[in-house]
Amino acid sequence: MNVSISTRGKLSRAFSLLMAATFLVSLAIYATVVQAKEKKPPSIILITNVNVWDGTSKSVKKGQDVLVVDNIINQVGKGIKMSGAKVIDGKGGTLIPGLIDMHAHFCIQEGMLVGRDGYDQMAMGARAHVSMRQYLDQGFTTARDTGCNILGMAKAINNGLLEGPRLFPSGGFLSQTGGHADTGSFNDIPGRVDDLERHGFGYIVDGVTEARRAARQNLRAGATQIKVMAGGGVASEFDPIHTTQMSAEEMKAIVEVAKDYGTYVLVHAYHDRSVNRAIDAGARVIEHNFLVSEKTIKRMKKEGVALSAQAVMSLEAFGNPESITFFSADQKAKAAAVNKGATQMFKWARKHGVLIVTGGDMFGPAYNTRQADNMVWMSKVGFTPLEIMKMGTSSAAKVLSWSGGMNPYKYGELGVIKKGAYADLIIIDGDPLKDIKVLNDYKDKFKVIMKDGKVLKNTL
Numbered sequence: 001m002n003v004s005i006s007t008r009g010k011l012s013r014a015f016s017l018l019m020a021a022t023f024l025v026s027l028a029i030y031a032t033v034v035q036a037k038e039k040k041p042p043s044i045i046l047i048t049n050v051n052v053w054d055g056t057s058k059s060v061k062k063g064q065d066v067l068v069v070d071n072i073i074n075q076v077g078k079g080i081k082m083s084g085a086k087v088i089d090g091k092g093g094t095l096i097p098g099l100i101d102m103h104a105h106f107c108i109q110e111g112m113l114v115g116r117d118g119y120d121q122m123a124m125g126a127r128a129h130v131s132m133r134q135y136l137d138q139g140f141t142t143a144r145d146t147g148c149n150i151l152g153m154a155k156a157i158n159n160g161l162l163e164g165p166r167l168f169p170s171g172g173f174l175s176q177t178g179g180h181a182d183t184g185s186f187n188d189i190p191g192r193v194d195d196l197e198r199h200g201f202g203y204i205v206d207g208v209t210e211a212r213r214a215a216r217q218n219l220r221a222g223a224t225q226i227k228v229m230a231g232g233g234v235a236s237e238f239d240p241i242h243t244t245q246m247s248a249e250e251m252k253a254i255v256e257v258a259k260d261y262g263t264y265v266l267v268h269a270y271h272d273r274s275v276n277r278a279i280d281a282g283a284r285v286i287e288h289n290f291l292v293s294e295k296t297i298k299r300m301k302k303e304g305v306a307l308s309a310q311a312v313m314s315l316e317a318f319g320n321p322e323s324i325t326f327f328s329a330d331q332k333a334k335a336a337a338v339n340k341g342a343t344q345m346f347k348w349a350r351k352h353g354v355l356i357v358t359g360g361d362m363f364g365p366a367y368n369t370r371q372a373d374n375m376v377w378m379s380k381v382g383f384t385p386l387e388i389m390k391m392g393t394s395s396a397a398k399v400l401s402w403s404g405g406m407n408p409y410k411y412g413e414l415g416v417i418k419k420g421a422y423a424d425l426i427i428i429d430g431d432p433l434k435d436i437k438v439l440n441d442y443k444d445k446f447k448v449i450m451k452d453g454k455v456l457k458n459t460l
């Protein structure tokens with residue numbers, strides 16, 4: 001026994017020494033890595049000879065230089081000198097902030113039902129990534145995803161493992177039984193896990209407890225804000241467009257959870273009853289909003305509620321519902337009704353100065369490369385290029401900032417060009433304040449695209 005105890009004691013001492021040695025070696029490696037990180041010289045890029053539109057001003061500032069250090073804009077002005085900087089001669093092009101799309105659905109590429117039935121999550125993720133790359137190609141360096149399962153992909157982008165725009169993911173939609181995101185089958189038993197939930201698109205919630213649980217689950221997994229289906233829709237199977245969805249209690253509970261996390265709720269809603277119920281509960285952004293009255297628009301202005309506008313969907317696609325091949329006859333009829341309301345609603349929103357951001361809600365092969373067209377189409381309902389450019393940059397960034405503590409990009413400003421802002425930049429051969437359509441010509445006219453201080457494209 002004694003021998004054995006003594007042997008064990010020796011072994012245990014040897015083990016302790018080994019552990020101590022391992023710890024010291026690890027410490028040394030760690031110190032080396034940290035030192036190496038500290039020693040890495042900063043990336044310094046000097047953009048010269050550009051006309052800067054800063055995201056808010058009425059006109060461009062001519063002949064400017066912009067110094068970018070790592071991922072942040074360090075200086076904007078005339079005649080900046082910096083030895084050792086990599087110089088990009090902008091050749092008199094217009095420098096604008098990277099564009100921001102406020103209504104993406106990266107993992108719904110051909111409508112929810114195809115998404116639900118046609119692909120597994122691996123294929124959905126791969127397709128989502130193709131779409132994210134296309135966003136970057138079009139100068140959209142930031143996107144808010146308004147419902148689906150890209151929480152893990154957002155983390156991978158932020159960790160530098162995947163290339164894509166900055167993402168503000170909402171996680172899964174919150175929708176009631178029979179709501180806009182209920183993709184179950186006709187014979188479903190109430191309370192059964194919806195196919196939507198199985199595929200990670202969203203949660204079917206009924207009652208305050210379920211609503212709270214789903215909102216918390218999204219935020220736990222990295223959602224930066226919460227998306228609620230508050231009324232009927234165009235693309236779904238079981239919800240007529242006139243319906244109001246989510247009780248006042250459910251909506252209030254979800255808003256409370258969002259506020260507890262320091263963030264906000266955006267809602268899918270079309271008409272007065274659903275929009276006003278959502279605003280009563282504290283929702284801060286209305287998606288769509290196409291069938292509301294002028295009174296509701298005035299209330300949005302008064303209470304600082306933002307409008308997220310889908311111009312291509314409402315004005316172009318829903319103006320010709322037959323072109324949406326995956327819509328049923330009923331869905332096509334809903335689309336036609338929305339088209340009528342949209343033109344009027346946009347005019348009221350402009351007249352009363354509502355905070356407007358642009359969110360395409362455009363996905364699938366036919367639309368994925370047309371994101372900027374959602375901005376361009378706003379000119380057909382009377383918005384000026386300046387107003388449209390703010391929607392896609394500084395105004396969008398303002399709404400994104402409402403995600404407060406959940407914002408993964410809180411160490412710089414987005415949507416503007418100024419000292420301390422993130423270096424998300426585009427050099428355009430042309431001036432979008434004079435001709436907004438230049439945004440559509442991104443392949444030829446966007447000469448440089450930079451995200452987070454990294455040059456993604458440079459054809460100068």
Ligand SMILES: [Zn+2]
Nearest residue numbers: 103105146361
């Ligand atoms: Zn949507």
